[in-house]
Amino acid sequence: EPEVTQTPSHQVTQMGQEVILRCVPISNHLYFYWYRQILGQKVEFLVSFYNNEISEKSEIFDDQFSVERPDGSNFTLKIRSTKLEDSAMYFCASSGFDQSNQPQHFGDGTRLSIL
Amino acid sequence: GQSLEQPSEVTAVEGAIVQINCTYQTSGFYGLSWYQQHDGGAPTFLSYNGLDGLEETGRFSSFLSRSDSYGYLLLQELQMKDSASYFCAVRGDDKIIFGKGTRLHILP
Numbered sequence: 409e410p411e412v413t414q415t416p417s418h419q420v421t422q423m424g425q426e427v428i429l430r431c432v433p434i435s436n437h438l439y440f441y442w443y444r445q446i447l448g449q450k451v452e453f454l455v456s457f458y459n460n461e462i463s464e465k466s467e468i469f470d471d472q473f474s475v476e477r478p479d480g481s482n483f484t485l486k487i488r489s490t491k492l493e494d495s496a497m498y499f500c501a502s503s504g505f506d507q508s509n510q511p512q513h514f515g516d517g518t519r520l521s522i523l
Numbered sequence: 524g525q526s527l528e529q530p531s532e533v534t535a536v537e538g539a540i541v542q543i544n545c546t547y548q549t550s551g552f553y554g555l556s557w558y559q560q561h562d563g564g565a566p567t568f569l570s571y572n573g574l575d576g577l578e579e580t581g582r583f584s585s586f587l588s589r590s591d592s593y594g595y596l597l598l599q600e601l602q603m604k605d606s607a608s609y610f611c612a613v614r615g616d617d618k619i620i621f622g623k624g625t626r627l628h629i630l631p
Contacts (some may be wrong), residue, residue, distance in 0.1 A: 441619075443621075449567060449623070450610065450621050450622060450623040450624055451558075451560075451610060451612075451621040451622065452621065453618050453619045453621070456618075456619075464618050466618050467620075499565060499566070511556075511568030512568060513568070513569070514565035514566050514567065516564070516565050517563060517565055519587075
């Protein structure tokens with residue numbers, strides 16, 4: 409079964425540094441998402457992306473965050489100047505359609521640790 | 524504000540039935556979904572309700588009442604592997620909102 413893959417599985421970065429989290433969505437999916445989950449807390453929506461544009465974003469997704477689909481397979485999340493509170497698990501997800509009844513397929517996540 | 528409420532923890536016995544409730548308050552409503560997440564794992568989609576009523580998928584069922592802004596996930600014939608966190612998620616006008624999750628403990 410096709411799956412969403414994320415790299416790296418764990419990223420350790422100094423505060424203030426830039427970090428790029430990478431995702432390869434399922435190949436025939438058109439809608440891509442990033443979520444964040446702070447340890448022990450709920451999954452929080454960050455951003456959705458379709459047709460090379462951001463379609464929705466949450467209040468968490470401020471100017472420090474950006475997303476890009478640099479080629480036909482990768483979908484990246486960049487944090488420009490990391491803060492301690494950015495430490496979390498970041499999940500990428502994709503779906504074939506941006507409809508509620510369409511399951512979002514999640515990757516295994518990247519654990520981001522800011523020192 | 525927008526919010527989803529679900530119990531933080533539920534405990535049940537193997538082989539039994541358990542219901543996990545979710546109430547929501549959102550700007551716009553485009554369906555209620557349920558996801559399962561094992562410790563250290565990714566959320567996996569379980570079910571979706573767009574209209575009122577019960578949806579059944581094997582041992583799992585999900586119910587929605589839009590007039591009550593309420594839904595639940597019903598797990599039958601509980602197995603130890605069902606020990607996980609369960610999140611309800613609602614698609615509102617501008618984003619997807621997840622509940623804080625219900626941790627299901629299953630006793631042998």
